Amino acid sequence: MAEFLDLEAQDGVRMPWNVFPGTKQESTQCVVPVSAIYTPLKTFPNMPVLPYPPLRCRTCRSILNPFCIVDYVAKIWICPFCFQRNHFPPHYASMSEDNLPAELFAQYTTIEYETPTEKADIPPVFLFVIDTCIIEEELGYLKNALSQAIDLLPDNSLVGFITFGTYVHVHELGFGSIPKTHVFKGSKEISKDQILEQMNFFAKRPRQSPGVIAGVRDGLSAESIARFLVPASECEFALNSVLEELQKDPWPVSADQRATRCTSTALSVAASLLGACVPGSGARIMAFIGGPSTEGPGAIVSKNLSEPIRSHKDLDKDSAPYYNKAVKFYEGLSKQLVTQGHVLDLFACALDQVGVAELKVAVERTGGLVVLAESFGHSVFKDSLKHVFQSSDYDLGLSFNGIFEVSCSKDIKVQGILGPCASLEKKGPLCSETVVGQGHTSAWKMCGLDKATSLCLVFEIVKKETPDSIGPSASNQFYLQFLTYYQHNNGQMRLRATTLARRWIAGSGSIQELIAGFDQEAAAVVMARLVSFKMESEAEFDPIRWLDRSLIRLCSRFGDFQKDSPSSFSLSPRFSIFPQFMFHLRRSQFVQVFNNSPDETAYFRMILNRENVANSVVMIQPSLISYSFHSGPEPVLLDVAAVSADRILLLDAYFTVVIFHGATIAQWRNAGYQNQKEHEVFAQLLQAPRDDVDAICKERFPVPRLVICDQHGSQARFLLAKLNPSATYNSSSAPPGGDIIFTDDVSFEVFLDHLQRLAVQQ
Incomplete structure (x- = not known):
């Protein structure tokens, strides 16, 4: 495994197949798809950050990298992806074989660019959305945890505060000594325009007519935004006094009823508020939820306690009446958040379910964090919340507003990504017809990402010809380039580029080389993500049967044996632990769901x-x-x-x-x-x-x-x-x-x- 760990330490990439099967047919026989697990923001101690913009190929837009062919005399570089000849601009004039720019050094296959022109220091925004339909004791724990978190917020960050129960309360933190809130009814769907109108965003300045192109912020003035989003350094007193006075939802709940909790309306108001105030800049909605949603379009259960919350059996039999409507609502919310570039984080703390299964689509597509615990007093919740803001012990490295792009050689296409991102629908020759996860695109939005966020890219080999027809002059290299453009936690926009080269191999002698390049840990993880995705997206899918058949096919292709003699069977050390991983995956919580709730x-x-x-x-x-x-x-x-x-x-x-x-x-x-x-x-x-x-x-x-x-x-x-x-x-x-x-x-x-x-x- 050591060489695969070295590759990860250099580029943050692990692949099941480090030597690619050369034709479409051979890749199908390999069972585990050609794929890569990539951590875009993995920290590398000696990665250079270049203070100038990257040099792009004028045809395919890929970036200058160590695999380019360079003519130092004519000052020309040839792109390895599309073979386009590009001229170096004048500021590369002093370049020679002995005086290389950093991006051509062989060891810098991963490199970062930070352009000084983009010095806009954009503050991060945190909008807290608090559930108040919880018992006094839980509310006490939550208030304690939040007041500690507020002390840890970066000084330059902007903070907003929304509480909800039967109604949604948006608190004005910038209103000086008199606490002021705007109240919305939890059972009504409210449009962004209604929210702007009701919250007096246009009191001092009339709304611009639809014919005029409004600015980025719908023509909002800075003062109206500053009422709701206040710098952390200025609002500590206001925030703490709102927290101290925070009461349990006052509306009575009879003994045979659940509390009226309008989670979806609160999140919708939060998304619209951020969309009006700070579109396109890094912002997080941090939702703290202590029970099931019973009101509004995202309700997961009725208020009657006699009706149980949906189970896996109900979802399988399609007898969960609220489920599809709630998922559809959160899909709409995720589209809105992705367009705005904002993140939804979920902290769900309750003994019962709160609707994580329905919220999953919005949290995952925006790259949000998720924590599930039994109580707001539990160390799982308290310590995890500290981790989000604390940078001394272990820094999560929260970054915002990323766009992730892929370039590949012409014989390989992208089927999609399994991971926390959303497709940007950028169709092109790189996109495969087969879709896995977020597909039909070569660019993805990552509203929130951190040092640990890892994407699983699934590829398709499209080469059809047999090895005999490949001439000796044909190169047997595949190239991949991953570009991540993101807002660094210092407020700067950065671009990270990782360029990889892999050999492909085809024909009779290829099996030994494929075995030598097989990473069984990465393969097990790809199969786990794939089986989870199939269980959610394919009706009547039998995960155990699919895993077993895949493993049998893999072993009969790469195992060593005489036909019909089980005792002669053996696997190369490269494959020997893989059956064990599959055995434990079949028994894991990802596949065996009968013992767990859908949440x-x-x-x-x-x-x-x-x-x-x-x-x-x-x-x-x-x-x-x-x-x-x-x-x-x-x-x-x-x-x-x-x-x-x-x-x-x-x-x-x-x-x-x-x-x-x-x-x-x-x-x-x-x-x-x-x-x-x-x-x-x-x-x-x-x-x-x-x-x-x-x-x-x-x-x-x-x-x-x-x-x-x-x-x-x-x-x-x-x-x-x-x-x-x-x-x-x-x-x-x-x-x-x-x-x-x-x-x-x-x-x-x-x-x-x-x-x-x-x-x-x-």
């Missing part, structure tokens, strides 16, 4: 769709570390055989981190041995996993839920559910000090057995 499933998939390969692999196949007196912390197999009475296990399943004490360890701890001086080693053993968990929580967003449990305790299920059931209640008895799993699932050994049998028959 939880949507949450897991949103995080999977935005994280890099290393983090996604932990979601698919958790890591397990053992601590004991006999040895230091060591990774062990994710198997029930790892459980032992005299061991502590640390399971990192990404969303949950479990510290599991064996029975003997738990007895000693309950007896208080760790507090006695002669048992200092035992105290250190107990502390070691806690320290490792702290390190994990520091750099992960959202912060994982921590479960501390003992063997045979009720919460031990968090660990046992993730382990390979090699010992179950009907297969064997538990070894001394060990454990068995009560399940009818097959173990990995049985799974592998079946795989080998089926692969050799293909």
